[in-house]
Structures are given as C-alpha cells and as structure tokens.
Amino acid sequence: MKRGDVPELRGDNAGVVAVEAGARHDGFLERLRPAVRERGGSVVIFGMYSGVSADSILKRGLADFCVVGEAEAALPGLAERLISGGGGAFPPGVKWLEPDGGIGFSGPSAAVNTDDMPFLPLPVLTDGRYRKNSFPISIGRPLKWGFALGNRGCRFACRFCTAMTRQSLRKEYRLCSPERLFEEMKYQVERGGRTIISVEDDLFTGDREWTLRFCELLEKSGWATPWIMQTRFDCLDEEVLAALKRAGCAGMTCGMESGSDRVLEALGKRETVETIRRTGKLINKYGFATRYTTMIGSPGETEADARMTAALVRELNPTVVQMSFCTPYADTELAKEAGLRSGGRRFEDPAAGICALSADRLKRMRLKFYAKHYFSLSYLRGHAAGAAKYLIENPRAAAGQNAAFASFVARQALKTAGLRFVSRSAE
Numbered sequence: 001m002k003r004g005d006v007p008e009l010r011g012d013n014a015g016v017v018a019v020e021a022g023a024r025h026d027g028f029l030e031r032l033r034p035a036v037r038e039r040g041g042s043v044v045i046f047g048m049y050s051g052v053s054a055d056s057i058l059k060r061g062l063a064d065f066c067v068v069g070e071a072e073a074a075l076p077g078l079a080e081r082l083i084s085g086g087g088g089a090f091p092p093g094v095k096w097l098e099p100d101g102g103i104g105f106s107g108p109s110a111a112v113n114t115d116d117m118p119f120l121p122l123p124v125l126t127d128g129r130y131r132k133n134s135f136p137i138s139i140g141r142p143l144k145w146g147f148a149l150g151n152r153g154c155r156f157a158c159r160f161c162t163a164m165t166r167q168s169l170r171k172e173y174r175l176c177s178p179e180r181l182f183e184e185m186k187y188q189v190e191r192g193g194r195t196i197i198s199v200e201d202d203l204f205t206g207d208r209e210w211t212l213r214f215c216e217l218l219e220k221s222g223w224a225t226p227w228i229m230q231t232r233f234d235c236l237d238e239e240v241l242a243a244l245k246r247a248g249c250a251g252m253t254c255g256m257e258s259g260s261d262r263v264l265e266a267l268g269k270r271e272t273v274e275t276i277r278r279t280g281k282l283i284n285k286y287g288f289a290t291r292y293t294t295m296i297g298s299p300g301e302t303e304a305d306a307r308m309t310a311a312l313v314r315e316l317n318p319t320v321v322q323m324s325f326c327t328p329y330a331d332t333e334l335a336k337e338a339g340l341r342s343g344g345r346r347f348e349d350p351a352a353g354i355c356a357l358s359a360d361r362l363k364r365m366r367l368k369f370y371a372k373h374y375f376s377l378s379y380l381r382g383h384a385a386g387a388a389k390y391l392i393e394n395p396r397a398a399a400g401q402n403a404a405f406a407s408f409v410a411r412q413a414l415k416t417a418g419l420r421f422v423s424r425s426a427e
C-alpha cells in the first residue's frame with residue numbers, strides 16, 4: 001500500500017475509522033469516507049484540524065463526526081456508541097452534520113488528565129516514524145526519541161495562540177503526578193531503548209513547585225537519560241534551571257516571539273524583553289541546548305522592531321532559532337478581537353495587512369536574518385562543534401535536515417529574487 005492509499009477494508013462492517021488528519025489530508029479523506037460508508041462504518045476525525053475546522057470538514061462531507069477538544073475524552077465513548085449501534089446522546093466534544101444541513105454539537109468535552117491515560121504503546125516509538133528534527137542535539141550517541149506528555153493546558157492566553165500549533169489553547173492548566181511522568185519516561189528508556197525523551201507539554205514548568213518536585217524525583221533516582229521540554233522564559237528562574245540541569249534536562253524550546261516590548265504587548269505575550277534577556281542568559285549559564293521561536297510581521301511591527309528581534313537572538317545565541325510570520329488563524333484572539341485574517345495562509349507565508357511591511361519585504365528580511373545568524377562568527381564559535389558531533393552521531397538524520405534547510409533557503413532566495421524582479425519591473 002502506498003502512502004495516502006485508502007486501506008483495504010474487509011467484511012461488512014468497517015466499524016469506526018478514527019483518523020488524526022490535517023488539511024493536507026483532504027484528498028485522502030474524500031476517498032476514505034465512501035469506502036468506509038459502503039461497509040456501514042463511520043469516519044471520525046480528531047486532532048487540531050478537526051478542532052479548528054470541524055464545521056467545514058463536515059459540510060464538505062469528509063467525515064461523519066469530528067472530535068473537538070481533547071480526543072482522549074470523547075473518542076472512547078463515541079466509538080462505543082457507534083459500534084454498539086445504541087441510541088442516546090453523543091459524549092461531549094463531538095460535532096456532526098444534521099439532516100437539515102446544520103451542525104450538531106454535543107457540548108464542550110471534559111478535560112483529561114495525563115494520569116488517566118495509558119502509556120504510549122512502544123511500537124509507535126520504535127518503528128522510527130517519530131523524530132524531533134527541530135531539535136538537533138548531540139548526546140554522545142545516536143538519538144532515539146521517546147515522547148511523553150505530563151502537564152496539559154496553559155495558564156496564559158497569547159493573542160496569536162492557535163489550536164493549529166498548540167494543543168493547549170484555552171485549556172485549563174492541569175498538572176500530572178510527577179511519578180506518572182517519571183514512570184513513563186523510565187518505561188520508554190528501559191523497555192523501548194529510547195536514548196532521549198521529549199516531554200511535549202506546551203508549558204512544562206508552568207507550576208514552579210511541581211517542577212522542583214519532578215526534578216528532585218529524577219535526581220534522587222540517579223536518572224541519566226537526557227530529556228528536553230518546552231516552556232516560557234518567565235516560567236524559569238535560577239533555582240528551577242539548576243534543578244532541571246541536575247535532573248538531566250538537556251535542552252528546551254522557548255517562545256521568544258520578539259525583541260520589542262511594543263510587539264510583545266500587541267501579541268498579548270505578557271512578558272518583557274528584559275525577562276527574556278535575563279532568563280536567556282541564565283539558560284546559557286547552565287549550558288542547555290536551546291531552540292527559540294520568533295515571529296515577524298506582527299501587528300504594528302516595523303523594521304526597527306524586527307531588527308530588535310534579530311539583535312536579541314544574536315545576544316542569546318540559541319542552538320536553533322525559528323522565525324515565522326505572524327499568522328492570525330481564525331481561532332486566535334488576533335483574528336477575533338483585531339479582525340485580522342490569515343487569508344488561508346500558514347505561518348510560512350506572510351498574510352497581508354497585519355503590519356505595514358509587505359509580504360515581499362518580510363520574506364527578504366527573514367532570509368537575511370537566517371543567513372546572517374547561521375553564518376555569523378558568534379554562532380559558529382558557539383555551536384559548530386556541537387553541530388559536528390550531532391552529524392557524526394546521527395549522519396542520516398543530519399544529512400536529511402541539512403538538505404531540507406538548504407533547499408528551503410534556496411527556494412526562499414529564488415522566490416524572493418523573483419518577487420524583487422517583478423516589483424522592480426513594475427516600478
């Protein structure tokens with residue numbers, strides 16, 4: 001079976017086919033649903049795409065049911081209800097198309113706690129499909145990624161936050177038991193041969209006391225496998241960083257967004273440049289690998305603001321930096337309050353009318369930023385040795401990532417050159 005083929009369905013009843021799909025899978029879903037319905041089954045879609053675009057998915061006939069919210073809460077009850085053929089209400093968190101063309105909704109789903117969930121099945125990890133390409137880190141041996149989830153939800157409400165990229169959007173912050181998370185990490189290392197764990201919470205250190213307890217648990221156990229996590233700068237301080245280091249935390253992703261207080265405020269980040277700078281220096285002091293995410297083209301942003309972002313990145317010199325274009329997806333506060341629209345674009349393609357800088361200008365600025373940053377002496381001095389070690393430890397993955405990055409830069413450069421040519425000839 002080729003990738004994207006509809007699997008062969010046997011028997012009279014296809015039951016329930018639940019798919020975690022994205023917008024790029026529309027073609028697959030168009031083929032899947034008739035095949036499943038022919039055998040009396042139902043297609044259920046869950047995941048971020050379903051959460052954001054359920055109404056449109058159902059109206060286009062791509063699925064029978066869409067799960068909105070956390071699938072772990074709604075899927076078991078929905079599957080039971082559909083398989084048994086019983087009547088009665090659907091569990092909360094489900095949408096469907098009514099016979100009159102309206103959208104039925106069973107109400108918001110309950111929030112699930114990680115403690116109630118089983119461990120991730122090992123074959124999901126060991127078949128090598130899942131890697132954390134965005135975090136190239138050298139650990140002295142090949143990376144075999146494990147993935148775990150601990151705390152869920154988020155205490156903050158950034159105005160650009162979208163369920164397209166953050167599973168926590170507008171979800172209550174829930175702490176798991178530190179022991180449960182530790183047991184799953186141990187299970188993945190001891191039984192699944194994982195050499196590094198990525199804890200996938202959107203806000204890992206959102207509760208200081210919880211973080212210190214978790215770190216103490218790992219430290220006392222003599223835990224020796226590196227792990228990484230993601231959080232915010234203002235949810236870290238020196239005591240927490242020292243505890244993370246002793247517990248084997250090797251790296252972290254933090255959302256920097258901008259080096260301009262004005263832009264941070266417009267984004268509702270509730271964090272200042274000074275906090276980012278001070279914490280970033282502490283993170284460097286403890287020697288963590290770092291991946292910082294930034295944005296340009298935010299509401300009201302000027303070239304001077306974008307230069308401040310580049311300067312802050314240069315100063316903190318993270319291992320990896322990602323620069324995206326601010327994108328007001330339909331579910332963001334930016335779209336709702338400020339009436340801004342992404343125009344169907346994704347964060348790799350600047351939307352029009354968000355700030356005074358044109359899409360062409362933003363693309364050129366980003367290209368220049370990447371070139372200046374990754375070829376700067378300070379970056380090479382700080383990270384070339386680590387990058388070389390990563391390449392030796394993971395030759396295949398590193399070659400693929402380098403080729404993908406080179407092709408991205410080349411495509412952007414060609415596009416930008418084309419845009420410049422068009423705009424110049426139009427002048």
Ligand code: SF4
Pocket residue numbers: 154155156157158161162166168169202203232255
């Ligand atoms: S801190 Fe992260 S997860 Fe929380 S609201 Fe902001 S962007 Fe979303």
